[in-house]
Amino acid sequence: MNEAMKIKYGLGTLMVLSGLASCSLDVNMYDGVTGEDVTSRNIVELSQGSYSMLKYDGGLIDYGYYFWAYGADDLSWGGTSTDSKYNLYDYSRNIASSTTEYAWELGYRTIGNCNRVIEMGVDLGDNITNEEKVLVGENYYLRALCYFLLVNEFAQPYSNNPTQNPGLPLKLTSDPNDLPESRSTVAAVYEQIVKDLEDAISYMTLSQGMSSKNSCYATKEAAEALLARVYLYMENWEGAWNMANNVIESGRFQLLQGDDYSIYSQFVPEENSETIFAVRRTKLKDDGGYGRMGGLYVRVNSSGWEEMYASSRYLELLELHVDKSGFPVDLRSNFITKRYVEDGSNTDLYPVTGNPNGSYKDWTFAYAVKSSGNNANYEYRQITVSKQADGSYRMSDTDASSFQSAVVQTESYNLGTRYYVVANDGTKYIGRIEPRVYDAKTLRQKETQFLVYAINKCSYQEQYYHLWSPVISRLAEMYLIRAEANFEKGGDDEQTLADVNVLRRRAGIPEWTLDNIKTAENGQPKDIHKIIEEERMLEFAWEGLRRFDVFRWRQTLDRRYPGGHTLKQGDRYLEIPYNSPSVCEFIPQAQYDAYPYKLEQNP
Numbered sequence: 001m002n003e004a005m006k007i008k009y010g011l012g013t014l015m016v017l018s019g020l021a022s023c024s025l026d027v028n029m030y031d032g033v034t035g036e037d038v039t040s041r042n043i044v045e046l047s048q049g050s051y052s053m054l055k056y057d058g059g060l061i062d063y064g065y066y067f068w069a070y071g072a073d074d075l076s077w078g079g080t081s082t083d084s085k086y087n088l089y090d091y092s093r094n095i096a097s098s099t100t101e102y103a104w105e106l107g108y109r110t111i112g113n114c115n116r117v118i119e120m121g122v123d124l125g126d127n128i129t130n131e132e133k134v135l136v137g138e139n140y141y142l143r144a145l146c147y148f149l150l151v152n153e154f155a156q157p158y159s160n161n162p163t164q165n166p167g168l169p170l171k172l173t174s175d176p177n178d179l180p181e182s183r184s185t186v187a188a189v190y191e192q193i194v195k196d197l198e199d200a201i202s203y204m205t206l207s208q209g210m211s212s213k214n215s216c217y218a219t220k221e222a223a224e225a226l227l228a229r230v231y232l233y234m235e236n237w238e239g240a241w242n243m244a245n246n247v248i249e250s251g252r253f254q255l256l257q258g259d260d261y262s263i264y265s266q267f268v269p270e271e272n273s274e275t276i277f278a279v280r281r282t283k284l285k286d287d288g289g290y291g292r293m294g295g296l297y298v299r300v301n302s303s304g305w306e307e308m309y310a311s312s313r314y315l316e317l318l319e320l321h322v323d324k325s326g327f328p329v330d331l332r333s334n335f336i337t338k339r340y341v342e343d344g345s346n347t348d349l350y351p352v353t354g355n356p357n358g359s360y361k362d363w364t365f366a367y368a369v370k371s372s373g374n375n376a377n378y379e380y381r382q383i384t385v386s387k388q389a390d391g392s393y394r395m396s397d398t399d400a401s402s403f404q405s406a407v408v409q410t411e412s413y414n415l416g417t418r419y420y421v422v423a424n425d426g427t428k429y430i431g432r433i434e435p436r437v438y439d440a441k442t443l444r445q446k447e448t449q450f451l452v453y454a455i456n457k458c459s460y461q462e463q464y465y466h467l468w469s470p471v472i473s474r475l476a477e478m479y480l481i482r483a484e485a486n487f488e489k490g491g492d493d494e495q496t497l498a499d500v501n502v503l504r505r506r507a508g509i510p511e512w513t514l515d516n517i518k519t520a521e522n523g524q525p526k527d528i529h530k531i532i533e534e535e536r537m538l539e540f541a542w543e544g545l546r547r548f549d550v551f552r553w554r555q556t557l558d559r560r561y562p563g564g565h566t567l568k569q570g571d572r573y574l575e576i577p578y579n580s581p582s583v584c585e586f587i588p589q590a591q592y593d594a595y596p597y598k599l600e601q602n603p
Helices: 003-011 042-071 098-127 131-156 186-203 218-234 239-250 258-262 312-318 331-335 440-444 475-488 493-507 526-541 546-552 587-596
Strands: 075-077 274-276 306-311 336-338 365-372 378-387 393-395 409-413 416-422 428-435 453-455 471-474 556-558 575-577
Touching: 042 098, 042 131, 042 453, 042 546, 075 493, 098 131, 098 587, 131 186, 218 239, 218 274, 218 471, 218 475, 218 546, 239 336, 239 475, 306 312, 312 428, 312 526, 331 336, 331 493, 365 393, 365 416, 471 475, 475 493, 475 526, 493 526, 526 546, 546 556
Parallel strands: none
Antiparallel strands: 075 306, 274 471, 306 453, 336 453, 365 378, 365 428, 378 393, 409 416, 416 428, 556 575
């Protein structure tokens, strides 16, 4: 296939014809077909093909995820890598990256299939059934989802001059020869996404007697949930509030609680009351091995590289509330599996979720510090501490010689306790108290200066290695969207905090009040918007929302913490402003070169 055909192949519709099959829902729901020689009465199979394309050969969902998640500040790589995904992590951007190439091409293939289904709905006219209307609505949703994910990867954020910055070629027909002559603006792409989601809501509003599909499929509520996020990015606060409120008030979803929440990823989507929409992967059809997203995060039964970890910045925010034994009480800490030295190096003996709450003797104050020498690197240090009768922690006299006090200091933060030390030169280092953790070189042959805080949030569905059904929307997000939108449109502060507190109550940590926010930052007032920012960081870590949050808030992504992002790039991407060219990827070179019209390349 020549390059000109390749781009049509991506932007049109996938020209691979599988055998038409009537498939059972749970096992073969993604076995739909895509092709040209089918009629409008094949709309069921073609619609299944749209779901299939989301994960076909990894799909936009896999290849896009690496961009959404790896460029955030809740994650660190325990060294360097030759994997093309590493360029997404350290922001070095490779115009010939196979990862971004697949995201672009497979995203547009999915769009092409959605276009076919939408056109079939038009062809059916008055003969369309209620069930077929729903299928058309599902494909409006899936097309909107693809454009939303692609425009946030290959264009500047909506927060940065959306009416001028180029977005994407808007391909809205299945004709492979009908190609847009230029990139529509970011604003125009968002307008199309909104229109598609409004159409999706209309088509998926069920007639009397019809039942909603489960969370493996697009539904009216899934479209409202995605539209709530789109409006949030557009700063349409009223629209975001209304859509999020619609989903919450629908009564279809409930937050997981207690131990169930601690193992969120282990449930299949259709049995998870909190999941609104997820891309379903199954044991029978999908790979659960190293190549899945979770393979870089955690090692499960000898499967996985386990070389990407929770960042120090995330851990410092998470571990402000501990029990009498010194372990974090926030349920979200169970998504991290710390590799304690006293547990031994055979990590297959560890539980996948959380840590054994054993009787550890070697406790440390762990903190991040700028490495010495002419470099931009940060590293972890662990100082042995012993707990005193008054509950404080004291370091040895030898270690204490470098600090102003032998006792680890404390201050109040977010209704909890934050630990810190002050060096002799006056530098303050925030850290945490924990049993000694393995360094990444000793345990995973990476770098000595990094510690192994494995992430289990994207693995172990049905207790099977790295099987995971990526969650697109869940109920927790609706509460925080409603909270932020309410705050931004000047709503009642108490109601804003009430929505945040729904998640803090579930996590098992103290709730906010109008009174306690007055002294929540070491005696100083706590800004409500910052409360929302931090709660979103805690709740949605490694789900692909964090980097977009930072940039839509017009902030600078601060990565001055331990991780491999400085080992190749130095200080070039330690701090990344929201309007930096590096916040979006290049249009993949092969696609750019093959396109019959001149597209504006990203700088």
